[in-house]
Amino acid sequence: MTKSFLKKLITFATLIITVFAISGCGTKTEPVSENKPVKIVFWYAVGGKVGEATKTLVDEFNSSHPDIQVEAVFQGDYDSAINKLKQSIPSKGTPNVMQVYDIGTRFMIDSKAVIPVQKWIDQEKFDMSTYEPNILAYYTVDNKLYSMPFNTSTPILYYNKTMFKEAGLDPENSPKTFEDVTAAAQKLTNRDANGTVTRPGLSVAIYGWFFEQFLAEQNAPYTNNGNGRDSLTTAVSFNSPQGEKTLAWWSGMVKDGTASNMGRKTADTLKAFIAGQTAMTIDSTGNLGDIMDGVNGKFDVGTGFMPHPADAKDGGVIIGGASLWMLAGHSDPEEKASWEFIKFMTAAKQQAFWHIKTGYFPVTKAAYDDPDLKKYEEKYPQFKVAIEQLHNTPINRNTQGGLLGVFTQSRQEIESAIEQVLNGQSTPRDALQKASDTVNGAIERYNQTTK
């Protein structure tokens, strides 16, 4: 049975290959005419309702710009998209514009396959004054804006106001410090007669991004050389007292049961929060809509700033999300068309629509004047906290965020370290030291390959 099936499969595959080979020969012979719209390719990496919103914006652009035709291609998640880009560089098949996640910034610069958008900003004397300075700061390297911020978010603390009331806490006052969170979680944790925890006060997913935020909240760097922004990163610096403090606080709460460890998936902590199985959680601002829809009035949702240790000063949040990159090696008309497209995607009207549909921040302040956005803000006053948190963040090397070519690996190592500490297999110091050794080895190798 298997054999004949295999035979059929092979015959079928051969047929398909032949058909492709034959049909492939015929295309690409269209003559280039002056009146035809300039075609550009845009790779994006967000699915679900965010992907839908992206497609809507692209369609809008195409219908309002008859001289440009944007072909939007979904390339899977951020990681898959950047892997496809790697394969497309040697074969010169890169897209014109691509959405790349925050931590891919150093890799994109080192790939030498990009054009900084600064080139077009300077050329057109494009007015950037309405764009959020905190967001621009992340994507500015060596005083050049490399990519245009597009979808931006930060984490915030979500809490269940109804449970706060029941526990005798002030529901209008979110816990601001690590110490506040610990104290609140103790009151919010429910136990049964045997002392087993039935509802923890806090659940935070093991997500490297949160750890990066806790460092920035304490004004501590993630890597050396000014977070890799004064000169190229040669080693990480997260194995610091601030890093240890974060893990000691977090694991202490997991140990006494006031916080629960639900693994790496934010989807799981989000679900627990919506189901009322935890009183507080930390998640991206981008999930506010999902949380509000999920809770649907069962309880009051409160939002607060990311917590920090009581003695920490001058810290803040690092923005996350993704930006739009221009790839090099395309014709001048195509590059011009790409720039038009990027400007359109980040303009006030589009960003207001984007914010309402997805929960990401508008990257330009001009979007806040949009009447639809004002209505949205009235509906979800919780979002104001996120914007305040962003504007309260001082811009410095530590809140700009680390630049690291091997950031994906580093995040993975950090998550592994957090797991070891939360599971009691290692101390904060040892786990961070081990992660730092591994990542430093990877940095050394990376810096050799980019030389």
Next chain:
Amino acid sequence: MFIPPQKKSLWPLVQGLSYLAPSLLLFICFVFYPLLKSIQLSLFNTDLIGQETIYIGFQRYIDMFSSLQFLHSLWATVLFTIYTVLPGMLIALGLAYIANWQLRGIAVFQTIFAFPLSIAVAGASMIFMMLFNPTAGVFAYFLQIFHLPAISWLADPNWALISVSLVAIWRGLGFNIIIFLGGLQSIPKHLYESAGMDGASPWRQFIDITLPLLSPTSFFVFIVSIINSMQTFGEINILTQGGPSESTNVIVYSIYREGFFNLNYSYASAESIILFFIILLLTLFEFWLLERKVFYR
């Protein structure tokens, strides 16, 4: 290769090769060429996008065997194989044995048993992810009903590999049952009839007729299961990403991480070459060991 002693025309060879050409072409494109390319890649340093730069000999292989992480991955792979292969085979054999009974409507059950085969790994993993959910999952609900302590299926390093194995066993059941069922149905009925006349109990019949006559099938399933479990990737990628604390970081997943995330193409290639040899040697060993124990009619 066998070459006939007398000089004959090349025609038969050409004819034979032309029949094989489509499959040879596919094998060369998708198996032999990538294999040779991986060997080459494992001996070179690469740039950021994976192009070879400097020849470094066997340095990556030395790195690999001196790193704790690789040995850890190897161990996780061995454990995963132990957790999945034999339990998967035994459950499949049991279900196939039941599905082989001549009962009214048994075809419905045969279809249900073969069902996991038709679900893609991503779909199955997403379903299990919901079942494993620590607070709102079905498994958590059942544990609660029976007043058992809650288990963090995917977040506890002691449970994660077992949880992933559960998914892999379930996914493998469909294929195994179909093969076992085929094997069971090819056993001649008269053997059971005469054994029954001699007064052999069903258990005796199972041990002395079914098992020996099923041995070629079992042998096949065993080898395929081992190869499959050493190459399992989808479940791990979706459910645990190698975590927690590296407890599910099997070799295939480690190759994926090193190659596609850590920009460590030559290391990933070296790992895949080693995995290739491990599976090759294991398969040869199984043939050597089991060929003599297997009863072929």
